[in-house]
Amino acid sequence: MGSDHLSKQFDNDLEALRSQVLQMGGLVEAQVRGAIQAFSNGDLALADQIVAAEVRVNAFEVQIDTDCSHIIVRRQPAATDLRLIMAITKTVTDLERIGDEAHKVARMARQIHERGVVEVGRFANIRHTGDAAVNMLRQALDAFARLDVEDAGRIIAEDRAIDFEFKSVIRQLITYMMEDPRTISTALEIIWIAKAIERIGDHAKNICEQVIYIVMGTDIRHTKPEKDEDGKLLQKN
Amino acid sequence: MNGLVPRTVAMLLGMALIAAGAGVMLGAHWGWGLFCSGVLALLVYHLRHLAMLGRWVSGPSTETVPESSGIWDDVFSKLYRRQRGEIRQRRRFARLLARSQQAGRALPYGVTILDAERQIVWCNDSAEAHFSISMEGDVGQAVTNLVRQPEFAAYINRGDYAEPLELTTARKEELILSIQMVPYVESHHLLLSRDVTQAHKLGIVRRDFVANVSHELRTPLTVLIGFLETVRDLKLDATRSRDYLNLMAEQGRRMQRIIEDLLTLSALESAPQPPGGERIDMAALLAQVRNEAEALSAGRHTISFEAEAGVDLAGNAGEIASAFSNLANNAVRYTPAGGSIRIQWRAVGEGAEFSVADNGIGIDAEHLPRLTERFYRVDRSRSRETGGTGLGLAIAKHALARHQATLAIASEPGKGSRFSVRFPKSRVRAAQPHSVAVDITSAGATFAQDLTPIHQYKT
Numbered sequence: 001m002g003s004d005h006l007s008k009q010f011d012n013d014l015e016a017l018r019s020q021v022l023q024m025g026g027l028v029e030a031q032v033r034g035a036i037q038a039f040s041n042g043d044l045a046l047a048d049q050i051v052a053a054e055v056r057v058n059a060f061e062v063q064i065d066t067d068c069s070h071i072i073v074r075r076q077p078a079a080t081d082l083r084l085i086m087a088i089t090k091t092v093t094d095l096e097r098i099g100d101e102a103h104k105v106a107r108m109a110r111q112i113h114e115r116g117v118v119e120v121g122r123f124a125n126i127r128h129t130g131d132a133a134v135n136m137l138r139q140a141l142d143a144f145a146r147l148d149v150e151d152a153g154r155i156i157a158e159d160r161a162i163d164f165e166f167k168s169v170i171r172q173l174i175t176y177m178m179e180d181p182r183t184i185s186t187a188l189e190i191i192w193i194a195k196a197i198e199r200i201g202d203h204a205k206n207i208c209e210q211v212i213y214i215v216m217g218t219d220i221r222h223t224k225p226e227k228d229e230d231g232k233l234l235q236k237n
Numbered sequence: 238m239n240g241l242v243p244r245t246v247a248m249l250l251g252m253a254l255i256a257a258g259a260g261v262m263l264g265a266h267w268g269w270g271l272f273c274s275g276v277l278a279l280l281v282y283h284l285r286h287l288a289m290l291g292r293w294v295s296g297p298s299t300e301t302v303p304e305s306s307g308i309w310d311d312v313f314s315k316l317y318r319r320q321r322g323e324i325r326q327r328r329r330f331a332r333l334l335a336r337s338q339q340a341g342r343a344l345p346y347g348v349t350i351l352d353a354e355r356q357i358v359w360c361n362d363s364a365e366a367h368f369s370i371s372m373e374g375d376v377g378q379a380v381t382n383l384v385r386q387p388e389f390a391a392y393i394n395r396g397d398y399a400e401p402l403e404l405t406t407a408r409k410e411e412l413i414l415s416i417q418m419v420p421y422v423e424s425h426h427l428l429l430s431r432d433v434t435q436a437h438k439l440g441i442v443r444r445d446f447v448a449n450v451s452h453e454l455r456t457p458l459t460v461l462i463g464f465l466e467t468v469r470d471l472k473l474d475a476t477r478s479r480d481y482l483n484l485m486a487e488q489g490r491r492m493q494r495i496i497e498d499l500l501t502l503s504a505l506e507s508a509p510q511p512p513g514g515e516r517i518d519m520a521a522l523l524a525q526v527r528n529e530a531e532a533l534s535a536g537r538h539t540i541s542f543e544a545e546a547g548v549d550l551a552g553n554a555g556e557i558a559s560a561f562s563n564l565a566n567n568a569v570r571y572t573p574a575g576g577s578i579r580i581q582w583r584a585v586g587e588g589a590e591f592s593v594a595d596n597g598i599g600i601d602a603e604h605l606p607r608l609t610e611r612f613y614r615v616d617r618s619r620s621r622e623t624g625g626t627g628l629g630l631a632i633a634k635h636a637l638a639r640h641q642a643t644l645a646i647a648s649e650p651g652k653g654s655r656f657s658v659r660f661p662k663s664r665v666r667a668a669q670p671h672s673v674a675v676d677i678t679s680a681g682a683t684f685a686q687d688l689t690p691i692h693q694y695k696t
Contacts, residue, residue, distance in 0.1 A: 022379075022385055023385065026385025
């Protein structure tokens with residue numbers, strides 16, 4: 001009876017931890033979305049808001065890390081539970097980095113628009129790449145919430161599209177810079193933004209890899225995913 | 238004598254009597270032997286039925302009660318009746334439950350049932366669409382795990398749900414939802430969501446409209462007042478002041494045109510009945526459209542005109558004429574001098590089509606969906622210098638919608654545009670025999686016939 005109660009309590013702890021990660025994810029999602037919007041619309045107030053909210057993302061990271069260590073010390077989790085906690089600590093790091101990138105985009109957006117020389121309409125491509133990255137992050141967090149391995153695998157493949165778009169943005173910016181050297185300083189800043197967006201895609205991909213690790217116990221980082229004849233990911237027993 | 242126990246006791250007594258009789262007649266051994274075998278038989282009979290009962294009880298609940306005979310039959314048939322009653326009851330409840338769930342599913346509002354831990358218990362179709370959740374996979378998941386906007390979590394955790402929350406969803410096509418939590422049985426909550434995206438857009442359109450009207454009227458008024466003050470304050474020679482007066486008159490006419498168009502629009506919107514079946518003389522109407530376009534062009538464009546004889550419309554001549562003129566005049570305004578414009582009227586299938594194609598500047602695909610909004614302009618400076626009011630397409634769309642016609646635009650920047658209006662069969666009438674086809678074809682111009690971005694307007 002006693003041990004039953006303890007493990008129920010443990011389940012609740014894990015569930016609360018997972019919910020916290022997802023709430024942090026929600027905040028980071030909103031940050032990225034807002035940062036890209038601030039850049040596209042030149043909304044300086046929004047950019048300031050994003051910069052200010054960075055503190056909350058960091059607070060989340062510290063809180064969740066502390067909770068993870070507490071659980072490890074108190075419960076000494078094994079197998080799936082341990083995998084979940086390991087994956088959570090890594091996911092939180094990724095989320096915090098995404099928050100940093102959003103912060104960076106917002107700061108750059110501020111700089112660019114305060115100077116007010118660039119017509120961002122021309123860089124519609126960035127908006128597109130940004131939307132793709134936001135979408136990928138959202139799906140990655142959905143996969144984490146649902147522990148959906150199939151989706152996670154699919155999203156990992158999506159990252160290549162973002163890398164491809166990043167390259168096309170760079171090419172486009174190069175042509176602008178060659179046409180008119182006065183655009184160079186702004187274009188360089190926009191490259192920073194594009195790079196940040198590309199990194200967000202990478203971090204979202206990492207989160208998906210953690211989902212696969214939680215469910216299957218396979219570490220697929222730096223490897224090509226093993227698949228059976230039907231193209232389904234192989235489960236490690 | 239209908240109970241199991243009394244009947245068994247009676248049987249035992251009967252057997253004892255028979256055995257006693259046999260004992261008296263054939264000897265005690267026989268008597269005891271008969272009694273024992275009787276008791277044994279009864280025991281076997283009872284055990285067998287007990288086993289049957291045991292099997293039935295541990296089987297699935299839908300299995301029917303086994304048939305039996307003798308004194309157990311009474312018990313079994315009562316069980317059977319009760320089972321039947323229960324099955325009927327269960328079916329009734331299932332039907333009721335299914336019906337109330339169907340009612341819940343069919344609601345236009347999103348309904349999600351959350352338990353005390355804010356985990357999803359049930360949701361209907363609208364809620365699935367609003368939050369991109371699914372009944373199949375997400376039951377038992379905390380709702381804040383999937384709807385992760387910080388303001389949503391804050392609202393859910395606040396515990397004060399008197400005011401609804403307005404939430405912009407993070408999904409691909411952004412929805413604006415109005416969300417409210419309602420307490421429900423046993424610390425469960427109903428999460429109601431309503432899609433208010435359209436209402437929001439309408440609010441924005443209305444706000445923009447007022448701002449636009451004021452702006453559009455203020456611009457000519459500013460010019461007008463500027464000239465008036467100049468004329469009042471300065472001594473001008475006769476030619477100068479005539480020039481100024483002409484410019485002032487022009488600005489005045491511009492304001493008049495805008496107000497007339499606004500009145501036309503409001504008349505179209507407030508007219509209660511869709512125009513009736515009055516036959517329109519299309520030959521005359523099209524000639525009028527053509528004359529207007531040619532007058533506006535003043536010979537700067539090659540305008541070709543093809544009208545199929547024998548196709549008339551039923552409807553309101555004034556509204557149709559204003560819609561067609563607006564389309565034709567737009568083509569004249571936005572096609573640079575030397576360009577070509579083709580106006581066509583013909584039967585298409587069972588309906589009819591009016592189209593205006595040009596090889597002018599064309600329109601970027603991103604502008605197409607908003608083109609029929611009032612005062613929407615692709616290029617502000619350019620449109621005003623061409624003398625348009627910014628209301629022409631809005632009027633055309635309204636007038637055509639009242640005739641069940643659809644307006645479609647195909648356009649490509651640099652190549653030209655083609656505006657086409659389709660009328661359904663119900664609006665087309667065979668023309669009077671005396672009408673004459675007007676057909677003047679120009680040479681050699683290419684038109685935007687089959688351009689890619691086609692936008693069809695909802696009417």
